[in-house]
Amino acid sequence: MKYYEVNFDGLVGPTHNYAGLAYGNLASQVNANSKANPKRAALQGLDKMQTMLDLGLKQGYIPPLERPDIRTLEKLGFFGTETQIIQQASKHAPQILAACFSASNMWVANAATISSSLDTQDHKIHITPANLLSQFHRSIETQGTAQQLKEIFPENQCFVHHAPLPAHDLFADEGAANHMRMAPSHSHAGINIFVYGRSSSTSIKPQKYPARHTLEACQAIARCHLLNEDRTVFIQQNPTAIDAGAFHNDVVAVNNENVIFYHEHAFLNTLDAEQEIKEKWQCLTNKELYLIKVTNSEIDLTTAIKTYIFNSQIVTIDDDSMVLIAPIECQENTQVKNYIEKLISQKNPINRVIYQDLRQSMKNGGGPACLRLRVVLNSEEIEKVNKDYLFTQPRLKLRDKFKI
Template structure:
């Protein structure tokens, strides 16, 4: 029985815009109210999916969530027809209108935490959708994501979709962006590394930016997924990293199978954390520490080097799929060159243009959720969500016909945008045929 990793990317939605809603995400804040291109953003994301699929790696996608979220605006006191609600919100609370139109569900690394069947005692793949309660625009996603996951991973013989954790301070959860699985092979039991920024029992010095993941949330998820406690490691984010704009762990470390790339300031008490990971893994794990002198925290955030996808492309061989910004950042480019020459599984590096996503604070790894599946489990999924040559062309055509080339924040007041998005989403629903 073959076991492999499937990448589920978020198909970028037609309301992609730069609202600057994410405190602590420097790119999001710095590009606040810049004019976006939803069409270009979606085509860039699709091109990345096609590049991965062309490597022979299973590539799937999640559809965008429908926007605007009118119930959110109604809960804030706006009423009337959709056009009236949009108009009033634009006049009185444009920030809430931006939230209601957010396309942030595209970053599916935040969709859920996933544990493969080889790690779970009941032999099923477990998903816990993230509650994302730290940021209001992202908290809108949790229930939609849960329903979507249950419509795709519907076979309870193979999959267990948990409810999101309660959206309270003690159980703040950001999904797989703070979770790394290391394993000798995809079908072998792995080490699951859970990274948190806050522990309410041990508050320590609070960083200036929100520490989004709590230890309690990570511990509850590990228990719910029926994981072996001896193969779980819980690590605290370094506060210096959070204050530098590292709002998720996947901005400062990346791991795949037996390779773990880690910045010097990824974790508090880093020596102990890496030793625990190594002890849980056993022989064969390679942990590469990138020094601050080689790639500063500022360059980490500017280049998003650690948000690259580290992809297995053969026996003990990996590809590093980096944002194009890494080729333009001197330190990051030097680091890539050194890794390619060093003794590690990385045999190739490719750069991908995701500027529309990057300017909103999400790189290649943010756009995908990693799900390890057996052949049998994969066959239990709808074929319509996998990227093939035909599906890629269909989706590109759909985007070109329905997405705006330019979208300013002020354009969110245009009532016709509601109908444009509705028509587009209805056509996509018919194309995919999901329940």
């Protein structure tokens, strides 16, 4: 049976703003308090979804959570009508109010970790919402996101929903932004790669910014999702990358099927990681594996994070070739653009690039990959998905009524 990668993109909510809430996210900090345009942000996101449909891919969406989060403000001691609560919080705790207004759930790569039925021992799709403990404005998303995911993927013989991991620093979980699935094709069993920033068993940690995701969280999710140990890899993210502003793995590495595209400073022990992936790949398939490692001399880490080249999407289209969906900032940087042109001319599955304008999201540190949650589904499983959350060309064309 054929399987498809369905991208569920986050819709940008009307409270999209630049409050500089994400410590360690350089774009968020640099653009703090600048003027945002929620309408333009939403339309840019919809344009990306249109790009996916134009490529012949299946596309879904995840709606924004209700903001401001009045319930959280009430838990923190603000009472009265909604207007009174907002006024009190604005006066006495403006940073808390800013967190409760945040539209950060638009970056649904952090919403959850989802395992394909091809990889799980019970052949069901397993879903674990991320607890997002490291940032207050994101931690308040978890309950709402869990409810959304149950509505999109109704609990039945296909979908298994797990509770978020315990709300303890040991199990800090940032979702699929730190998870990659490698396979000969979307229709084949794969290798699940989990990338973590820290663990209780190592003292090797970043010095400037916090490591948000733990090894213990990765291991717990792998157990809960009934993943095969022989096809699971755990890799520590390089503390140097985190301190440079790569707060999630998807800022310095991205993959699709048999391709991993990554910076040489993405992982702590790169050679060991590459060797383990190669060994497990050889046990899985004889299809060629492409480990596309970008050296610091080709694109330095600062430029990679500024342009978000590794936060691009790589997608497979009908002719089995791959397309790189890159932020327009990559096109505007001569060094990065030249590298991409060289990349698509070389012998590897990526032979085309599309530059996408997502400036409103990028100013808060979210590129193409941040805006989507990947779910591998076969045709029967797609039939079980709530169709209200799947985009079609006619439905997406409605965005034209709201063009700026």
